[in-house]
Amino acid sequence: MGKKAIGIDLGGTAIKGAIIDEGGICGGVIRVPTEAQGGGRRIMENILSLIGRLAEGGGGPGAFIGVGIGTPGFVDSDGVILNGGANLPGWTGMQVYAPIAERFGLRSSAANDVTSVALAELMFGAGRGVKNMVCFALGTGVGGGIVTNGRLYKGSHGMAGEIGHIVVETNGEECPCGQRGCVERYASATGIVKMAAAMAKEAADGNVTELAEFVRANPGEVTSKLVYEYAAKGDALALRVHERACDMLGRAVGIVINTFSPDRVVLGGGVMMAGSVVLEAVKRYAALHCWPEIFKLCEIVPARMGEDAGVLGAGALALEEFG
Amino acid sequence: MGKKAIGIDLGGTAIKGAIIDEGGICGGVIRVPTEAQGGGRRIMENILSLIGRLAEGGGGPGAFIGVGIGTPGFVDSDGVILNGGANLPGWTGMQVYAPIAERFGLRSSAANDVTSVALAELMFGAGRGVKNMVCFALGTGVGGGIVTNGRLYKGSHGMAGEIGHIVVETNGEECPCGQRGCVERYASATGIVKMAAAMAKEAADGNVTELAEFVRANPGEVTSKLVYEYAAKGDALALRVHERACDMLGRAVGIVINTFSPDRVVLGGGVMMAGSVVLEAVKRYAALHCWPEIFKLCEIVPARMGEDAGVLGAGALALEEFG
Numbered sequence: 251m252g253k254k255a256i257g258i259d260l261g262g263t264a265i266k267g268a269i270i271d272e273g274g275i276c277g278g279v280i281r282v283p284t285e286a287q288g289g290g291r292r293i294m295e296n297i298l299s300l301i302g303r304l305a306e307g308g309g310g311p312g313a314f315i316g317v318g319i320g321t322p323g324f325v326d327s328d329g330v331i332l333n334g335g336a337n338l339p340g341w342t343g344m345q346v347y348a349p350i351a352e353r354f355g356l357r358s359s360a361a362n363d364v365t366s367v368a369l370a371e372l373m374f375g376a377g378r379g380v381k382n383m384v385c386f387a388l389g390t391g392v393g394g395g396i397v398t399n400g401r402l403y404k405g406s407h408g409m410a411g412e413i414g415h416i417v418v419e420t421n422g423e424e425c426p427c428g429q430r431g432c433v434e435r436y437a438s439a440t441g442i443v444k445m446a447a448a449m450a451k452e453a454a455d456g457n458v459t460e461l462a463e464f465v466r467a468n469p470g471e472v473t474s475k476l477v478y479e480y481a482a483k484g485d486a487l488a489l490r491v492h493e494r495a496c497d498m499l500g501r502a503v504g505i506v507i508n509t510f511s512p513d514r515v516v517l518g519g520g521v522m523m524a525g526s527v528v529l530e531a532v533k534r535y536a537a538l539h540c541w542p543e544i545f546k547l548c549e550i551v552p553a554r555m556g557e558d559a560g561v562l563g564a565g566a567l568a569l570e571e572f573g
Numbered sequence: 574m575g576k577k578a579i580g581i582d583l584g585g586t587a588i589k590g591a592i593i594d595e596g597g598i599c600g601g602v603i604r605v606p607t608e609a610q611g612g613g614r615r616i617m618e619n620i621l622s623l624i625g626r627l628a629e630g631g632g633g634p635g636a637f638i639g640v641g642i643g644t645p646g647f648v649d650s651d652g653v654i655l656n657g658g659a660n661l662p663g664w665t666g667m668q669v670y671a672p673i674a675e676r677f678g679l680r681s682s683a684a685n686d687v688t689s690v691a692l693a694e695l696m697f698g699a700g701r702g703v704k705n706m707v708c709f710a711l712g713t714g715v716g717g718g719i720v721t722n723g724r725l726y727k728g729s730h731g732m733a734g735e736i737g738h739i740v741v742e743t744n745g746e747e748c749p750c751g752q753r754g755c756v757e758r759y760a761s762a763t764g765i766v767k768m769a770a771a772m773a774k775e776a777a778d779g780n781v782t783e784l785a786e787f788v789r790a791n792p793g794e795v796t797s798k799l800v801y802e803y804a805a806k807g808d809a810l811a812l813r814v815h816e817r818a819c820d821m822l823g824r825a826v827g828i829v830i831n832t833f834s835p836d837r838v839v840l841g842g843g844v845m846m847a848g849s850v851v852l853e854a855v856k857r858y859a860a861l862h863c864w865p866e867i868f869k870l871c872e873i874v875p876a877r878m879g880e881d882a883g884v885l886g887a888g889a890l891a892l893e894e895f896g
Contacts, residue, residue, distance in 0.1 A: 324866075333866065382729045396832070398721045405834025406705045409867045412831040417824065417862060420743040420754075427864055429827075431743075501740065504752075505828065508735040509719070511728025539740060541750055543647075543656065544732045 253315045253573045256304050256356075257565025258297055259363060260321045262286055262337035265293075267300040268558070269308045270318075270565025272573075274374050279561055280304065290340035297346075298353055311354040318567030319346060320363035320560050324408045329360055332408075359571040361404060365411045366563030367555060368395020369402045371516050373566045375554035382512040385553065386413060386499070388521035392434040396510070402570060414438070418501040436498035439474035439520055445491045446477050459487040478524035495521075496528060500535020507540045507548050518553025526552075576638045576896045579627050579679075580888025581620055582686060583644045585609055585660035588616075590623040591881070592631045593641075593888025595896075597697050602884055603627065613663035620669075621676055634677040641890030642669060643686035643883050647731045652683055655731075682894040684727055688734050689886030690878065691718020692725045694839050696889045698877035705835040708876065709736060709822070711844035715757040719833070725893060737761070741824040759821035762797035762843055768814045769800050782810040801847035818844075819851060823858020830863045830871050841876025849875075 252271045259266040265284050269276040282300055285292050297319070305311045319325075321341075323333040329347030334340075347358045368385040371377040377385075383397040392414030396403040403410050414434035415427050422431025423444075435441045450458075450465035458466075461480040465472050465487075480488035503515055515536075522528055533550050555562060575594045582589040588607050592599040605623050608615050620642070628634045642648075644664075646656040652670030657663075670681045691708040694700040700708075706720040715737030719726040726733050737757035738750050745754025746767075758764045773781075773788035781789075784803040788795050788810075803811035826838055838859075845851055856873050878885060 398726050403721050406836040407870050409834035415831050416828050429862060505739050508738050511732035513729040539752055541735055547730050
């Protein structure tokens with residue numbers, strides 16, 4: 251019988267939990283409210299009772315090798331949350347390993363939720379059989395996860411993988427992180443929307459595309475999905491936004507390939523729902539920002555994990571560490 | 574008795590070899606001519622006879638756990654040299670593991686020479702006791718080596734660590750690698766000399782510093798060492814070159830810190846002979862190109878290894894892999 255772990259994926263509105271073994275999710279995913287407004291202790295209590303439910307349904311705590319937790323922010327090596335974020339007030343500073351050990355006698359391994367998704371891709375998805383891999387998650391921001399020598403690379407304080415803040419444009423767009431020109435400013439869903447707004451504003455009045463008209467009339471309703479719908483119809487503004495987003499992402503992918511020489515770069519997150527148009531453009535731009543010899547040995551592929559990536563990645567953290 | 578390895582450092586004019594154990598170099602370093610003009614087989618024969626000499630002096634091949642080799646270019650996982658470089662004609666494509674196994678019954682581990690130096694720093698120098706580390710070697714070019722989880726990270730095809738080709742300036746200086754704005758164009762000895770030449774040329778005639786005069790009169794005699802001698806005397810042009818080199822290097826260091834979250838970044842190579850002025854400026858600029866939380870957990874320190882870094886690193890390759 252394969253080893254089993256409990257995976258917990260903490261989000262701003264819901265906590266998802268599941269039993270994970272080397273085949274993936276056993277049974278189904280359980281979803282409970284985070285109750286973030288209740289503060290750090292309330293969140294922890296909700297995590298603990300979800301672990302209890304899953305353990306009970308799976309033969310008791312003794313049937314599991316440990317608990318994996320994916321969380322916003324970072325997790326230091328003792329299991330203390332750093333930078334838990336504005337969506338989870340009171341979560342920063344919480345110690346997550348001790349209460350789980352106390353209540354269930356189980357060891358835990360926690361990491362940033364986006365970083366954990368890289369492990370899900372490694373074990374169950376686009377990274378199977380790969381030794382070295384870098385995942386980009388193109389969502390509201392740009393996050394990442396790095397696998398070296400077949401293991402998730404967490405860095406010295408659980409903080410590795412901030413590849414969304416690779417600077418790709420000198421004196422580029424301001425980023426809340428304090429830098430300018432971070433790839434996140436261009437290749438995230440937020441970045442795409444902002445670029446569309448800026449370009450629509452700048453467009454000379456004689457040269458306004460359908461998307462530009464829509465953006466001007468409904469600035470609050472623009473999404474990256476919408477931009478890509480217009481791009482698919484050949485809208486010139488949408489295509490310019492697309493090219494710029496992929497150029498910038500290609501630069502970051504090039505830096506990552508030159509540095510890590512990975513077998514694969516995996517692109518995931520909401521922006522990738524636009525499909526192969528993004529993948530092909532990023533490949534084209536990355537090739538310009540990379541050593542040809544290193545580039546040709548690296549595949550750039552789409553992520554395979556769907557909406558359960560977070561909980562699978564969380565379970566994978568425990569399978570990797572204690573399995 | 575500690576484990577011993579044979580370390581071989583292949584350069585364009587000389588091959589250096591030594592017996593290495595966990596304490597460092599046992600006995601002395603032996604240096605023989607590369608005879609690069611003789612082609613790949615001649616180079617390999619010279620390496621083999623140097624291994625023979627070292628083995629004989631150290632109790633025969635059976636007394637060693639293996640051979641480590643640092644070489645220009647890359648080494649694939651089977652021991653075949655890729656991109657051996659113009660200084661070693663015929664070296665590309667050579668298989669290095671098989672003849673060593675055949676003649677001495679010893680296993681080998683080979684890697685890029687600059688990358689191997691990172692391992693020397695890890696085992697014997699500025700990286701002792703560290704799990705995650707990135708080394709920058711600021712020489713004719715900018716090379717690098719990456720340590721993750723206490724081991725040298727070679728990447729999927731021995732090609733990781735091309736951190737000299739991180740792009741730090743959009744549409745910056747052209748680089749032979751095909752990109753523009755690689756950090757190597759600014760922070761290497763070559764880059765520093767080129768910047769000094771360009772700035773001296775641009776300087777308005779009423780505004781010519783002593784260094785600018787020297788550069789204009791003796792363009793072939795400018796070195797990065799000279800630029801730093803003028804900088805130490807307060808020459809305005811030299812200081813501008815220095816600031817620009819360190820700004821650019823700081824950007825690359827920032828990217829590397831955001832990505833790897835290492836315990837330490839180690840700066841070595843000829844440019845670092847200028848001393849703490851470089852180190853302090855790079856720290857200052859890196860802080861601007863990095864997440865503050867990640868930055869404050871990472872030390873930026875000078876390399877400790879001297880001229881035997883290459884041979885120590887080569888031996889360390891074997892100690893790490895077979896020890």
